[in-house]
Amino acid sequence: MRGMIVGRFQPFHNGHLNAIKYILNEVDDLIVIIAASQQSHQPDNPFTAGERYDMIHNTLVDELKDLTRVIVIPANDVKDNGLWVAHITRLVPKFDIVYTNNPLTEHLFSLTDKEVRRPPLYEREDYNAKGQKRMEGTSSKSSCGSD
Amino acid sequence: MRGMIVGRFQPFHNGHLNAIKYILNEVDDLIVIIAASQQSHQPDNPFTAGERYDMIHNTLVDELKDLTRVIVIPANDVKDNGLWVAHITRLVPKFDIVYTNNPLTEHLFSLTDKEVRRPPLYEREDYNAKGQKRMEGTSSKSSCGSD
Amino acid sequence: MRGMIVGRFQPFHNGHLNAIKYILNEVDDLIVIIAASQQSHQPDNPFTAGERYDMIHNTLVDELKDLTRVIVIPANDVKDNGLWVAHITRLVPKFDIVYTNNPLTEHLFSLTDKEVRRPPLYEREDYNAKGQKRMEGTSSKSSCGSD
Amino acid sequence: MRGMIVGRFQPFHNGHLNAIKYILNEVDDLIVIIAASQQSHQPDNPFTAGERYDMIHNTLVDELKDLTRVIVIPANDVKDNGLWVAHITRLVPKFDIVYTNNPLTEHLFSLTDKEVRRPPLYEREDYNAKGQKRMEGTSSKSSCGSD
Amino acid sequence: MRGMIVGRFQPFHNGHLNAIKYILNEVDDLIVIIAASQQSHQPDNPFTAGERYDMIHNTLVDELKDLTRVIVIPANDVKDNGLWVAHITRLVPKFDIVYTNNPLTEHLFSLTDKEVRRPPLYEREDYNAKGQKRMEGTSSKSSCGSD
Amino acid sequence: MRGMIVGRFQPFHNGHLNAIKYILNEVDDLIVIIAASQQSHQPDNPFTAGERYDMIHNTLVDELKDLTRVIVIPANDVKDNGLWVAHITRLVPKFDIVYTNNPLTEHLFSLTDKEVRRPPLYEREDYNAKGQKRMEGTSSKSSCGSD
Numbered sequence: 001m002r003g004m005i006v007g008r009f010q011p012f013h014n015g016h017l018n019a020i021k022y023i024l025n026e027v028d029d030l031i032v033i034i035a036a037s038q039q040s041h042q043p044d045n046p047f048t049a050g051e052r053y054d055m056i057h058n059t060l061v062d063e064l065k066d067l068t069r070v071i072v073i074p075a076n077d078v079k080d081n082g083l084w085v086a087h088i089t090r091l092v093p094k095f096d097i098v099y100t101n102n103p104l105t106e107h108l109f110s111l112t113d114k115e116v117r118r119p120p121l122y123e124r125e126d127y128n129a130k131g132q133k134r135m136e137g138t139s140s141k142s143s144c145g146s147d
Numbered sequence: 148m149r150g151m152i153v154g155r156f157q158p159f160h161n162g163h164l165n166a167i168k169y170i171l172n173e174v175d176d177l178i179v180i181i182a183a184s185q186q187s188h189q190p191d192n193p194f195t196a197g198e199r200y201d202m203i204h205n206t207l208v209d210e211l212k213d214l215t216r217v218i219v220i221p222a223n224d225v226k227d228n229g230l231w232v233a234h235i236t237r238l239v240p241k242f243d244i245v246y247t248n249n250p251l252t253e254h255l256f257s258l259t260d261k262e263v264r265r266p267p268l269y270e271r272e273d274y275n276a277k278g279q280k281r282m283e284g285t286s287s288k289s290s291c292g293s294d
Numbered sequence: 295m296r297g298m299i300v301g302r303f304q305p306f307h308n309g310h311l312n313a314i315k316y317i318l319n320e321v322d323d324l325i326v327i328i329a330a331s332q333q334s335h336q337p338d339n340p341f342t343a344g345e346r347y348d349m350i351h352n353t354l355v356d357e358l359k360d361l362t363r364v365i366v367i368p369a370n371d372v373k374d375n376g377l378w379v380a381h382i383t384r385l386v387p388k389f390d391i392v393y394t395n396n397p398l399t400e401h402l403f404s405l406t407d408k409e410v411r412r413p414p415l416y417e418r419e420d421y422n423a424k425g426q427k428r429m430e431g432t433s434s435k436s437s438c439g440s441d
Numbered sequence: 442m443r444g445m446i447v448g449r450f451q452p453f454h455n456g457h458l459n460a461i462k463y464i465l466n467e468v469d470d471l472i473v474i475i476a477a478s479q480q481s482h483q484p485d486n487p488f489t490a491g492e493r494y495d496m497i498h499n500t501l502v503d504e505l506k507d508l509t510r511v512i513v514i515p516a517n518d519v520k521d522n523g524l525w526v527a528h529i530t531r532l533v534p535k536f537d538i539v540y541t542n543n544p545l546t547e548h549l550f551s552l553t554d555k556e557v558r559r560p561p562l563y564e565r566e567d568y569n570a571k572g573q574k575r576m577e578g579t580s581s582k583s584s585c586g587s588d
Numbered sequence: 589m590r591g592m593i594v595g596r597f598q599p600f601h602n603g604h605l606n607a608i609k610y611i612l613n614e615v616d617d618l619i620v621i622i623a624a625s626q627q628s629h630q631p632d633n634p635f636t637a638g639e640r641y642d643m644i645h646n647t648l649v650d651e652l653k654d655l656t657r658v659i660v661i662p663a664n665d666v667k668d669n670g671l672w673v674a675h676i677t678r679l680v681p682k683f684d685i686v687y688t689n690n691p692l693t694e695h696l697f698s699l700t701d702k703e704v705r706r707p708p709l710y711e712r713e714d715y716n717a718k719g720q721k722r723m724e725g726t727s728s729k730s731s732c733g734s735d
Numbered sequence: 736m737r738g739m740i741v742g743r744f745q746p747f748h749n750g751h752l753n754a755i756k757y758i759l760n761e762v763d764d765l766i767v768i769i770a771a772s773q774q775s776h777q778p779d780n781p782f783t784a785g786e787r788y789d790m791i792h793n794t795l796v797d798e799l800k801d802l803t804r805v806i807v808i809p810a811n812d813v814k815d816n817g818l819w820v821a822h823i824t825r826l827v828p829k830f831d832i833v834y835t836n837n838p839l840t841e842h843l844f845s846l847t848d849k850e851v852r853r854p855p856l857y858e859r860e861d862y863n864a865k866g867q868k869r870m871e872g873t874s875s876k877s878s879c880g881s882d
Contacts, residue, residue: 037238040237048237048238049237049238049239050236050237050238050239050240050241051240053218053220053239053240054240054241057218057240061215065215066213066214066215067213067214067215068208068212068213068214071200071204071219072218073200073220073221074220074238074239076223089197090187090195090196090197091184091195091196091197091221092196092197092200092221093197093198093200093201093204094197094201
């Protein structure tokens with residue numbers, strides 16, 4: 001079984017790392033998609049896809065040692081929610097389970113044959129104080145690529 | 148030192164694998180870019196980026212065991228040679244040396260501060276008979292993304 | 295004489311239907327353009343172009359019986375107001391009169407040889423209470439595709 | 442049951458008309474997609490989408506009288522075969538059966554839950570002499586939009 | 589009266605210069621459009637828009653001294669002949685007369701209120717031997733941007 | 736030495752003119768880039784690129800008489816900050832010094848071998864009252880094209 005999780009990772013933080021570790025207990029492999037790869041140098045999207053890739057890759061090398069079970073792939077936005085699932089599906093290797101707390105991503109993949117699960121997430125800013133939270137919150141964002 | 152090599156990998160073959168192994172003797176890490184990621188289901192581009200990713204990933208897991216030194220990233224064409232270096236540069240982690248036998252890729256990166264080297268390549272079709280060849284030949288292709 | 299009316303129809307409602315019936319008293323044929331066809335699954339644009347087409351088509355079959363006088367065509371946004379008239383003009387059959395209450399659409403077509411008229415519209419939400427209103431209001435929207 | 446057929450219709454001819462009539466015996470409704478809607482003024486694509494729409498619409502009004510069973514929709518190319526099925530699916534109302542003789546269209550829809558059937562077609566140029574032929578031939582075109 | 593002439597200028601040569609001088613005898617001002625501005629580093633399109641701009645600008649400074657009557661503007665292709673006239677029209681200052689020997693450009697502007705004239709041109713390669721020729725030949729190119 | 740300054744010029748005003756005159760005392764030539772060339776008919780972007788070109792060209796002809804030292808070029812947005820420097824660099828002739836008060840433009844060009852300087856600017860609205868101001872203010876806009 002292969003999982004897939006998507007995020008902008010602006011930046012990648014401990015909450016993301018913990019979600020990845022958690023999911024790796026449930027699946028054989030995990031695809032981590034860096035969404036909105038063409039966005040950078042903006043207040044909400046400061047880092048390029050390459051910089052975000054570096055953060056994730058270096059952390060995973062340190063933490064997991066073995067990178068044979070995690071595939072990291074940047075994906076650009078298509079600005080067209082009706083194409084987004086097809087865009088991701090043909091860009092990355094096959095996967096079985098989508099891990100997301102983004103309602104739109106959840107809805108769009110629920111229309112396919114993929115299983116959708118909600119990952120836990122420790123928010124970076126209140127990691128010590130407040131404990132486990134849902135990844136990406138529950139806001140009804142209208143863009144998949146921006147989750 | 149980190150190397151970068153680009154190809155369409157339609158499909159990925161032993162020549163590509165040998166080039167990757169050769170380059171890993173020269174650099175610490177290698178970024179393998181799957182070019183023309185949006186092309187598929189065509190006579191010259193049969194496989195999706197995801198299918199090509201799978202071929203490369205599975206082969207590297209089998210052959211290298213350790214994937215901490217190789218980063219595989221799909222990249223779409225930008226159809227604009229004047230933007231291609233910037234497109235790749237902001238999409239992938241930093242690299243120092245470009246491995247290519249494509250004259251256009253060689254030229255475009257020679258205008259930057261990157262070092263450009265030519266990798267050896269065993270062509271798939273005459274792998275046993277003819278021995279070592281240059282990767283991607285020396286044809287003056289006019290598109291970087293199609294090399 | 296052929297008329298043309300444009301809307302996003304998110305969703306198609308009785309006000310739209312009444313405007314279409316009204317215009318069909320003035321022209322021989324009417325082209326109904328479903329604007330922003332690539333937008334869907336958003337708070338302000340929940341339906342795909344196909345879903346909107348279905349709503350309009352089914353309603354017109356029920357209400358008009360005869361569909362030989364109404365042509366429904368989805369059109370994507372071009373995000374470039376200076377190209378919008380040309381985009382619509384080459385996408386749909388020839389028309390003589392543009393029906394719109396959107397000031398920008400009105401302005402852009404007033405620069406051409408088309409006649410521009412304002413259609414009446416019963417707003418859905420206050421259909422019973424407030425009577426006839428102008429279609430799309432008079433807000434100075436800055437995008438034709440979003441009217 | 443609703444059918445779907447796709448063509449560039451450069452131009453629309455009797456072979457296309459006969460195929461549409463034939464299919465209407467098999468399905469309740471038929472969606473006719475004018476592919477490559479953004480192509481015009483080229484040797485192989487002389488007509489705009491609007492001109493092609495007009496040809497088809499006028500012929501169907503003359504021949505069928507009743508247009509409640511045929512839906513004509515222009516669709517632009519996406520230049521990305523891996524997105525084409527999703528592009529068409531979200532642009533037009535739901536359909537059950539794809540009628541095509543284009544091997545790529547056939548292949549791409551065979552990966553979905555749609556039924557794929559081959560329509561008969563009388564080729565325009567040898568309509569009298571050679572009798573019934575397959576629509577669009579059997580050439581392995583590499584672009585769906587160009588069939 | 590303001591004229592407009594379009595070319596790719598790969599490279600700019602004496603034939604182009606002579607055409608410009610000739611046209612400046614007929615009009616008050618001339619807009620020179622560098623077409624296909626996004627094409628470069630290709631066998632048929634070796635130079636970037638910036639390099640082509642430099643060639644033209646430097647030659648005109650040398651030859652005309654006064655640049656108040658000539659406006660040089662790069663324009664990217666829109667890959668959509670039905671939008672091309674609108675693309676150029678909103679990108680550059682107003683003009684009255686289009687100078688072109690490209691049949692498609694001639695046709696597309698003949699549908700507008702612009703006057704279309706054919707400029708003379710001395711071909712670079714046989715400038716001395718064969719005398720005056722038509723600019724851009726009379727080949728029926730299917731792309732405006734590539735003339 | 737050649738300078739480059741970028742603005743949307745919606746509209747071009749005396750502050751812009753004064754900045755251009757000031758810079759022409761520091762450099763041999765100046766490239767003036769009309770950014771967001773594809774934006775028009777919007778509240779914040781009322782004028783087409785062509786209309787803005789006309790304003791600037793006519794003013795410079797009146798004020799400078801000699802146009803051999805100023806090059807005006809419209810440039811469309813690329814909606815991708817990581818490509819913006821490459822987009823501008825290959826579109827216009829070579830330049831040495833970037834004049835900007837936009838922090839993002841300043842940052843992006845500081846990563847290249849260009850020198851970045853801040854131009855003075857008299858704001859139009861308080862030209863008489865408040866004296867010299869910085870061009871484009873100091874707001875941290877997240878889009879280069881919108882400065």
